[in-house]
Amino acid sequence: MTNPLANAAVQWIEVDAEHAGQRIDNYLLTRLKGVPKSHIYRILRTGEVRRNGGRVKAQDRLDGGDVLRVPPIRLAERATETLPLNLLRARIEPRILFEDDDLLVLNKPSGMAVHGGSGLSYGVIEALRELRPAARFLELVHRLDRETSGCLLIAKKRSALRALHEQFREDDVNKVYLALLVGAWARNRLMVDAPLRKNVLQSGERLVRVAPDGKSAITEFRRLERYARATLVEARPVTGRTHQIRVHARHIGHPLAGDARYTPEEANREFRRHGLKRLFLHACRTTFLHPRRQQPLSVEAPLDDELAQVLRELPR
Known part of the structure; x- marks a missing residue:
């Protein structure tokens, strides 16, 4: 099935009230099905997408009645892949x-x-x-x-x-993660306050680093369990920046086990010997106000069996 928006003509889309408040990147990702995410971010970054005649940023939020200009997009014809x-x-x-x-x-x-x-x-x-x-x-x-x-x-x-x-904008959502740090971390608790700057490569890949001119970013780390060459911590991001926990962990000298982007390969190789095949980062608890009842709601996600098994295999 051909995407009606994937053609050689400029498209004009009027945003209905149902989509007011949505980020423009999320809206386009939904509307432009089959278009690579990197391409959507490129046409936003280069100003080819216009809202009411003006440039927009990926994180800008839509209003009902906005008119979006989407540049010509051409996709090769291919069968739609479906999963049973x-x-x-x-x-x-x-x-x-x-x-x-x-x-x-x-x-x-x-x-x-x-x-x-x-x-x-x-x-x-x-x-x-x-x-x-x-x-x-x-x-x-x-x-x-x-x-x-x-x-x-x-x-x-x-x-x-x-x-x-x-x-989320007001940082009123309390998110808690379980993370495995490389190395034995001696501290019990640490509040990391280090601004982060995001760079988007031409491929669409995002790389984040600590930078004085970056956006404010705060993460609280609390030690739960210490192993011979690793430390299990509870990480609570006070702010919500891209890759925040991963970059702050590296910043304090203890990157996350299994992190192919921010952790040295030799460290990851050691953890693979203990069965770790993925990033050891798990959003274990989220607390927020129910949007209609306005009562606190806390939801917990159990640690996946594969990560629990890694902890059992680690030497103490």
Whole structure:
């Protein structure tokens, strides 16, 4: 099936009220199905996407009635790849931690992107829409890196999405991660306050580093268990920057085990010998106000068996 927006003509899209408040990058990722994520970010970065005649940034939020100009996009014809419903159901349904009429919290599997793009036909949100064809609204509230597992919030109503976005903007969502640091960390607790700057490469890959001119970023680390050459910690990001925990861990001299982007290969090789095949970062708990009831809601995601087994294998 050919994407109606993937053609050689400029497209003009009027944003309806249902999508008001959504980030423009998320909106385009949903509308331009099959277009690589890196290409969408490139046309945003170069100013080829216009809103009401003006330039926009990926993180800008839409208003009802906005008119978007999308430049010509040409895709090679290819068959749409689909995954069997039973395979999707087996991978997703058992990992739903909480669900009501307003939202859903999923224990996202490691290795599964939150949305398709960049060569991936399916992500979490596409899988959920496939499993819930009658659902009128399903949108990601936030993102987790592809290799990170754990609590992921999905809104089932526009009103819930707006309310939860506001909590994330105000840093009112309490997110706690389990992370395995390389090396024996002597401290019990540390608050890391180090600004971060994000660089997006031509390929669309994001690299983040500590920089004086970066955005404010604060992470609290608390030691849980010490091993001979590793330390299990609880990491709580006070702010929500891209790759924040991963870069702050490296900044204090103890990068995350299994991190192919920020951890030396020789360190990762050592952990592979103990069975670690992925990034050891798991969003174990998320606490926020329910968007409709305005009561605190805390959801916990159990540690995946593969990570629990690694901890059992580590020498003390």
